[in-house]
Amino acid sequence: MGRIEKKGIPTFSITRKGFTGMVSFGFLAMGLGLDAAQHEYPLEMFLPGSDLSPLEASIDEIIAGLTTWQPHAKKRLKQEPAKVTIEGNDYFDALAKLNTTFLKNKWGDGLPVLPATEDQVKWILTGTDLRKDTIIGKIPPLNRIVTVEALAVCLAMTGGRPEYLPVLIATMKAFLNPQLRAVTLQTTTCSVYPVIIVNGPISQQIRLNSGYGCLGPDPAHPAGASIGRALRLAQQDIGGAIPGSGTMALFGGPARYTNIVFAEDEAGLPPGWRPLSVERGFAAGANVVTVHSAATTSNVNTARSSTEKVAVETLNRLARIMAGNYGNIFGDFNDNSSPGVALMPRGIAEGLAELGWTKEKVKAYLWEHSKVPYDVISSDSVIFATGEETFKSYVKVGDPWPLAADPKNIIIVVAGGEQSGHCYWMRYGPGPKNPTSAEIQLPRNWAALLQKAEEDFGPVPAK
Amino acid sequence: MVKLEVFDPSGFAESTEPSLYAPRLGDLNGKTVGEISNGEHGGWEVNRTFALIRESLKKRFPDIKIIPFTEFPSGVAGIDVDNIGDIVAAKGCDVVIGGNAA
Numbered sequence: 001m002g003r004i005e006k007k008g009i010p011t012f013s014i015t016r017k018g019f020t021g022m023v024s025f026g027f028l029a030m031g032l033g034l035d036a037a038q039h040e041y042p043l044e045m046f047l048p049g050s051d052l053s054p055l056e057a058s059i060d061e062i063i064a065g066l067t068t069w070q071p072h073a074k075k076r077l078k079q080e081p082a083k084v085t086i087e088g089n090d091y092f093d094a095l096a097k098l099n100t101t102f103l104k105n106k107w108g109d110g111l112p113v114l115p116a117t118e119d120q121v122k123w124i125l126t127g128t129d130l131r132k133d134t135i136i137g138k139i140p141p142l143n144r145i146v147t148v149e150a151l152a153v154c155l156a157m158t159g160g161r162p163e164y165l166p167v168l169i170a171t172m173k174a175f176l177n178p179q180l181r182a183v184t185l186q187t188t189t190c191s192v193y194p195v196i197i198v199n200g201p202i203s204q205q206i207r208l209n210s211g212y213g214c215l216g217p218d219p220a221h222p223a224g225a226s227i228g229r230a231l232r233l234a235q236q237d238i239g240g241a242i243p244g245s246g247t248m249a250l251f252g253g254p255a256r257y258t259n260i261v262f263a264e265d266e267a268g269l270p271p272g273w274r275p276l277s278v279e280r281g282f283a284a285g286a287n288v289v290t291v292h293s294a295a296t297t298s299n300v301n302t303a304r305s306s307t308e309k310v311a312v313e314t315l316n317r318l319a320r321i322m323a324g325n326y327g328n329i330f331g332d333f334n335d336n337s338s339p340g341v342a343l344m345p346r347g348i349a350e351g352l353a354e355l356g357w358t359k360e361k362v363k364a365y366l367w368e369h370s371k372v373p374y375d376v377i378s379s380d381s382v383i384f385a386t387g388e389e390t391f392k393s394y395v396k397v398g399d400p401w402p403l404a405a406d407p408k409n410i411i412i413v414v415a416g417g418e419q420s421g422h423c424y425w426m427r428y429g430p431g432p433k434n435p436t437s438a439e440i441q442l443p444r445n446w447a448a449l450l451q452k453a454e455e456d457f458g459p460v461p462a463k
Numbered sequence: 464m465v466k467l468e469v470f471d472p473s474g475f476a477e478s479t480e481p482s483l484y485a486p487r488l489g490d491l492n493g494k495t496v497g498e499i500s501n502g503e504h505g506g507w508e509v510n511r512t513f514a515l516i517r518e519s520l521k522k523r524f525p526d527i528k529i530i531p532f533t534e535f536p537s538g539v540a541g542i543d544v545d546n547i548g549d550i551v552a553a554k555g556c557d558v559v560i561g562g563n564a565a
Contacts, residue, residue, distance in 0.1 A: 003545065
């Protein structure tokens with residue numbers, strides 16, 4: 001509607017209870033003010049057979065919105081936030097007051113934050129050669145500007161280190177790639193969060209986990225939690241994703257505290273199984289982040305690949321889980337949309353490879369066996385309606401619906417504890433269905449940063 | 464006493480332009496109203512809500528012309544496009560009512 005206003009055409013928005021902030025943010029995102037001609041109506045009015053009297057009673061307001069309404073917003077100049085000073089009787093008291101202040105300002109998440117002092121942020125900024133005022137983009141829905149320095153501030157709050165900053169910068173670039181449609185991921189009613197998969201030698205160098213407990217928590221591999229939580233704080237503090245106003249996720253969820261950040265177990269890839277980054281077009285050995293979204297996860301047990309029989313049973317089990325919770329995948333189905341990320345530990349991958357399963361063959365099998373029968377999808381009228389027209393371009397009417405246009409769009413990542421026993425399915429969440437990737441840029445002083453990390457933590461854990 | 468000076472983590476804002484809002488018309492007599500729906504396939508009772516608005520506006524402004532939402536793209540993916548302003552302008556809309564249940 002903001003675009004229509006900017007075209008010189010007055011608008012009025014019929015809004016449901018709880019969404020007026022979202023509508024206002026939409027106008028702000030278009031460069032207008034945090035203001036819109038709109039009226040909020042009770043949710044019940046939009047349900048079948050409802051009483052429309054609230055709408056009837058507001059006709060004068062609708063007319064006024066189109067004929068006489070004026071915005072309240074005043075012109076704002078580009079501004080950088082000031083620093084905040086917190087005083088306490090001692091350090092602990094000051095830290096406690098800082099946390100209370102941050103919660104009152106809606107800058108925290110309920111877990112303790114560390115003080116992002118000038119010295120701390122300056123230290124973290126040694127993790128990049130980029131100028132601290134380099135603009136990465138604008139985070140929706142508020143569309144406030146995120147700079148390299150702003151990301152360093154978020155990392156300081158989460159106990160981050162300089163060697164994490166290159167990953168966070170690349171992650172934010174991938175997050176703000178229009179293909180990911182961050183505005184939907186940020187604001188949807190679905191409880192969705194980013195999943196960040198890291199490839200390349202940087203993973204082991206900075207202690208990102210690709211093995212046991214790769215999705216967290218793990219004291220030996222703290223990077224993922226710090227980077228993921230810094231991203232979440234940026235989503236909230238800069239982007240405005242506050243529950244009930246900036247993000248309408250009905251449930252939220254524990255994964256949203258740190259998102260999910262982990263590394264592919266590249267050492268565990270069987271011969272011929274390419275890393276995710278190479279599949280996505282990057283050179284072998286490059287440091288890359290891939291960002292997808294996830295709304296729900298399933299631990300798939302029991303997974304085996306010691307014989308062809310149990311391997312097929314495992315894949316069938318995974319395919320049934322994929323098909324059983326298709327979510328909104330059919331709504332914006334396109335040539336590149338991806339229904340989610342499947343994790344296989346190296347024990348399963350090696351067994352499959354020894355039986356002659358290439359990664360491509362596994363994807364093709366999952367793609368075929370996760371198709372949703374037509375009588376099932378057509379009986380789910382709301383979801384069916386979102387994809388009915390689109391799917392006429394992909395399958396014959398009456399044929400089952402695949403979760404992706406091509407098997408290659410199903411992401412498989414080798415990660416997790418070394419043994420077999422389980423797989424893992426992370427089903428995407430609303431936003432676009434297309435994951436994005438970005439190459440990680442290292443600073444000139446990389447070796448020195450890793451040396452310091454080794455002094456602090458000891459040797460890097462073996463792969 | 465211990466003093467902690469820390470960064471505000473909320474990034475920074477760009478300038479906003481209240482002057483970018485469309486000037487209001489003063490009157491809807493003889494004007495063309497376009498309807499834009501964010502609901503796909505008739506969701507959120509859009510058929511009923513827009514019908515009520517149409518009927519009410521026509522009673523107040525007998526010369527008003529209303530282009531229903533069915534003549535425009537609909538759904539979030541359909542209307543969240545850069546050229547939505549051009550689309551409604553091409554149909555001659557003087558004002559737009561957007562809904563439903565955004």
